[in-house]
Amino acid sequence: MAMASDKQANEENELLLSLPKDRGLGRGGYLHLFQDFWCPPFCFQGVINFQNHFLAKDNDVFVASFPKSGTTWLKALTFVIVNHQRFPSFEHHPLLSSNPHELVSFPEFILSHNLDDQIISLSNMSEPRLLATHLPFPSLPESITKSNCKIIYICRNPFDTFVSAWEFFTKISSVSSPALTFEEAFEKYCNGIMGFGPWWSHMLGYWNESITRPNKVLFLKYEDLKEDAVFHVKRMVEFLDTPITQGEDSTAVIENIINLCRFEKMKDLEVNKSGVIDNIVEKKNFFRKGKIGDWINYFSPSMIEKLSKIIEEKLSGSGLSF
Numbered sequence: 064m065a066m067a068s069d070k071q072a073n074e075e076n077e078l079l080l081s082l083p084k085d086r087g088l089g090r091g092g093y094l095h096l097f098q099d100f101w102c103p104p105f106c107f108q109g110v111i112n113f114q115n116h117f118l119a120k121d122n123d124v125f126v127a128s129f130p131k132s133g134t135t136w137l138k139a140l141t142f143v144i145v146n147h148q149r150f151p152s153f154e155h156h157p158l159l160s161s162n163p164h165e166l167v168s169f170p171e172f173i174l175s176h177n178l179d180d181q182i183i184s185l186s187n188m189s190e191p192r193l194l195a196t197h198l199p200f201p202s203l204p205e206s207i208t209k210s211n212c213k214i215i216y217i218c219r220n221p222f223d224t225f226v227s228a229w230e231f232f233t234k235i236s237s238v239s240s241p242a243l244t245f246e247e248a249f250e251k252y253c254n255g256i257m258g259f260g261p262w263w264s265h266m267l268g269y270w271n272e273s274i275t276r277p278n279k280v281l282f283l284k285y286e287d288l289k290e291d292a293v294f295h296v297k298r299m300v301e302f303l304d305t306p307i308t309q310g311e312d313s314t315a316v317i318e319n320i321i322n323l324c325r326f327e328k329m330k331d332l333e334v335n336k337s338g339v340i341d342n343i344v345e346k347k348n349f350f351r352k353g354k355i356g357d358w359i360n361y362f363s364p365s366m367i368e369k370l371s372k373i374i375e376e377k378l379s380g381s382g383l384s385f
């Protein structure tokens with residue numbers, strides 16, 4: 064049985080209390096430095112359970128991302144592709160009546176509670192299973208890295224990611240943890256302190272893996288997807304090796320997929336205008352502006368200089384740039 068004993072729960076609690084902690088953008092006040100990433104406390108137990116109990120299947124598909132990089136969009140696109148045989152109709156698609164976060168779960172979140180039941184429902188999911196994660200590559204359960212399951216990663220320009228995170232976490236921050244100012248949050252972000260950060264090691268972990276194992280990890284950028292969705296969605300389809308046409312014109316199907324997941328379309332759906340996810344996040348907060356370059360409205364010249372230098376320093380020599 065996977066059920067955690069009281070003893071285990073106490074040990075995990077003690078471990079959490081022993082970890083370095085700091086305030087940064089993310090849910091639940093303090094973040095804890097665990098396995099070299101800043102773990103939000105609400106999913107600490109879930110991360111450990113995910114690592115210890117999750118069994119990947121070779122045909123699993125994971126979407127991975129640093130928060131606020133386009134996860135919702137990638138979940139939607141991948142859901143439509145992976146399930147095209149099951150849900151071929153774009154007029155009556157589950158995405159029209161469910162938010163992408165209701166259709167694609169994060170195991171590190173759901174395994175925080177009712178472990179045994181969640182493990183059973185994960186193992187009973189229809190195949191191929193589509194799941195999501197914010198965990199950095201080195202912290203993924205071994206069965207994911209060792210099996211043949213596939214991972215699609217999305218990253219985003221660190222300037223826009225920060226602004227998106229600032230707007231999002233300010234809206235959902237709890238009364239018990241007074242909000243950071245924009246300047247304070249920026250300093251933390253520059254030091255890598257945001258849930259699941261540092262952002263640079265998060266993207267580099269998946270970037271390097273996508274180079275050494277291109278059949279395992281497909282690396283996408285939010286900006287590229289915005290600029291040439293047809294090209295990049297075709298890459299996703301090829302990478303997943305999923306049949307999406309049955310005598311239909313594949314370009315037309317790809318255009319329909321893109322259209323179904325378009326920012327304006329999703330933002331306007333009733334299902335995404337009201338209601339909450341995980342009892343805390345209003346669905347509408349996942350759809351803000353959906354634009355490239357909104358950061359220009361937020362950053363002072365010295366902030367631009369500082370973050371540009373960090374990007375240069377941290378990514379230099381990796382081949383990854385923005």
Ligand code: A3P
Nearest residue numbers: 131132133134135136227325326350351352353
């Ligand atoms: P902005 O805050 O810049 O508008 P995540 O899904 O990882 O939380 O990322 C959220 C960001 O993705 C938000 O960016 C949000 O507006 C944008 N987004 C959500 N759905 C999108 C879609 N279908 N197409 C493009 N961007 C989308």
